[in-house]
Amino acid sequence: MSEPLRLGLAGLGTVGTGIVRIVQENAACLAARAGRPIEIGAISARSRSRDRGVDLSRYAWEDDPVALARRDDIDLVIEVIGGEDGPAKATATAAINAGKHFVTANKAMLARHGQALAEAAEARGVALRFEAAVAGGIPVVKSLIEGLAANRITRVMGVMNGTCNYILTEMERTGAPYAQVLEAAQKLGYAEADPSFDVGGVDAAQKLALLAAAAFGTRVDYEGMTVEGIERVSIADIEHAAELGYRIKLLGVARLTPRGLETRTQPCLVPSTSPIGTLEGVTNMVVLEGDFAGRIVMSGPGAGEGPTASAIMGDVVDIARGLIFPPFGQPAASLCHAPRAGTSGEAAYYLRFALADRPGVLARIAAALGESGVSIDRMRQGAHPGTTAPVLIVTHRCGRPALDRAVSVIETLDVCHDVPVVLRIEDV
Ligand SMILES: NC(=O)c1ccc[n+]([C@@H]2O[C@H](COP(=O)([O-])OP(=O)(O)OC[C@H]3O[C@@H](n4cnc5c(N)ncnc54)[C@H](OP(=O)(O)O)[C@@H]3O)[C@@H](O)[C@H]2O)c1
Incomplete structure (x- = not known):
């Protein structure tokens, strides 16, 4: 058998420990598939003495991951520091510069440095792979870059943050409000002590930024994304959406439109019977649409050690096999600066107003919507004990600017008793 591929592992936390386990437990199948043994040569973390539940005694130790990245006896560096x-960035740069x-x-x-790192890797003729950065165990990057390479990708979307999906499905299941479910999720380890990256949509947006680059041949443009989280999703909207046949999901959607690149992460309504609408708990789902392949739906665990x-190890095996190609599927220099679409494309919307319960009010709302060219598909008034009635409206497809104009007019009406809720209904 050929020379082993020698790994330098920077980071021995949740993911790093999992990598050690795979290398130790699946050595034979890794070697058979890669055509050469895959071995860990050296490791690095902050604490050398911490018991990590795996045998690390046979590996060389480096306190500094940059020194690890530069070792002559290492062929491939894995960074799982974060x-x-x-x-992390210093390790990436050192590894690539060292070839x-x-x-x-x-x-x-x-999401921040992908373009520069891809250019550096290509200039040095080395691989930069990041399957594990998007949707955990689901091989979505590989599917886009390899399996769907013959397609013009028309849309990429999905639920790519397990914490948010867990919170939303628990709110729905228990009827408990957001803050209470978040606290329970933190106790169970499904949400970080500082959950803002997850619930604020940042984590899902970073993943979508990478997928968009691979899908559309555009530069990674995290700054150009619309990023909204689930913090303001209320149990009332989850319940009203359910009555109308929808569920609320934190959806990431990327499309290359004639207006430019549209990339957004926001809570959306999706039909309860759609694949994304049936997603429960921490599971992730990614939908890829290609002009010849059609729609590919993949779901599975989006995080966790295994x-x-x-x-990570899927990428390592590819490299051991000699599969070296540009990180985003085409040369980094050829990735284009797509203009930003600005607003999202047309869609139907779910609106919830808290309105004075008296004659003529609904007509005024319909008129305000109509004056902006927004027509109503369905309207219903919810049960209410007092003088303020919840009114739910599903619009026909319309542009967001027209809808925002109408909603800002409605907000100023004396019959409107609270800030209206506007949620997009995504075609999924
Ligand atoms: N956890 C997941 O489910 C998951 C899923 C997808 C992607 N990721 C990504 O994977 C990466 C790692 O995540 P994780 O959950 O495994 O993180 P983690 O459990 O916090 O582990 C981080 C590791 O990095 C080490 N480290 C921190 N600073 C270091 C330094 N200056 N030098 C050397 N080592 C250092 C830590 O050492 P000590 O242990 O000694 O403190 C620890 O072993 C992140 O980029 C994360 O976004 C994680």
């Missing part, structure tokens, strides 16, 4: 800059292949699970770093380490 963080946009700091030691080592580089595999990472770090969406935060690639799935994320599996995705």
Whole structure:
């Protein structure tokens, strides 16, 4: 058998420990598939003495991951430290500059520095792979870059943050409000102590930024994304949406439109019977649409030790096989600066108003919508004990600017008792 591929592993936390386990437990199948043994040569973390539940005694130790990345006895560096800059970025740069292949699970770093790192890797003739950075164990990057390489991708969308989907499905199941479910999720370890990256939509947006680049041949443009989280989703809207046949999901959607690149992460209504509408708990789902392949739906665990380490090692096996291609599927220099679409394309919308319960009010709302060219598909008034009635409206497809104009007029009416809720209904 050929020479082993020697790995330098920077980071021994959740994902790093999983990588050690796979290398140790699946050595034979890794070697058979890669055509050469895959071995860990050296490791790095902050604490050398911490018991991580795996045998690390046979590996060389480096306190500094940059020193690990530069070791002569390492062919490929895996970075599972995390963080946009700091030691992760320093490790990436050192590895690539030293001519080592580089595999990472770090969406935060690639969302900011993906273009520069891809250019550097290509210039050095080394691989940069990041399957684990998007949707954990689901091989979505590979599907886009390899399996669907013959297609013009028309849309990429999905639920790519398990924490948010868990919170939304628990709110629906228990009827408990957001804050209470978030606290329970933190106790169960499904949400971080500081959950803002997850619930604020940032984590899902970083993943979508990477997928959009791979899908549309555009530069990674995290700054150009519309990013909205689930913090303001109320149990009332979850329940009203259900009555209308929808569920609320934190959806990431990327499309290359004639107006430019549309990339957004926001809570949307999706039909309850659609694949995304049936998604429960922490599971992720990604939908890829190609002009010849049609719609591909993939779901599975989007995080966790095993799935994320599996995705990392899938990339490692590819590199061991000699599969080296540009990180985003085409040369980084050829990735285009797509203009930003600005507003999202037309859609139907769910609106909830808290309105004075007296004659003529609904006619005024309909008139305000009509004056902006927004027509009503369905309207219903919810049950209410007092003088304020919840009114739910599903619009026909309309542009967001027209809808915003109408809603801002309605907000100023004396019959409107609270800030209206506007949620997009995504065609899925
Ligand atoms: N966890 C998941 O399910 C998951 C899923 C997808 C992607 N990811 C991504 O994978 C990466 C790692 O996540 P994780 O959950 O495994 O993180 P983690 O459990 O916090 O582990 C981070 C590791 O990095 C080490 N580290 C931190 N600073 C270091 C430094 N200066 N030098 C050397 N080592 C250092 C830590 O060392 P000590 O252990 O000694 O403190 C720890 O072993 C992140 O980019 C994350 O976004 C994670």
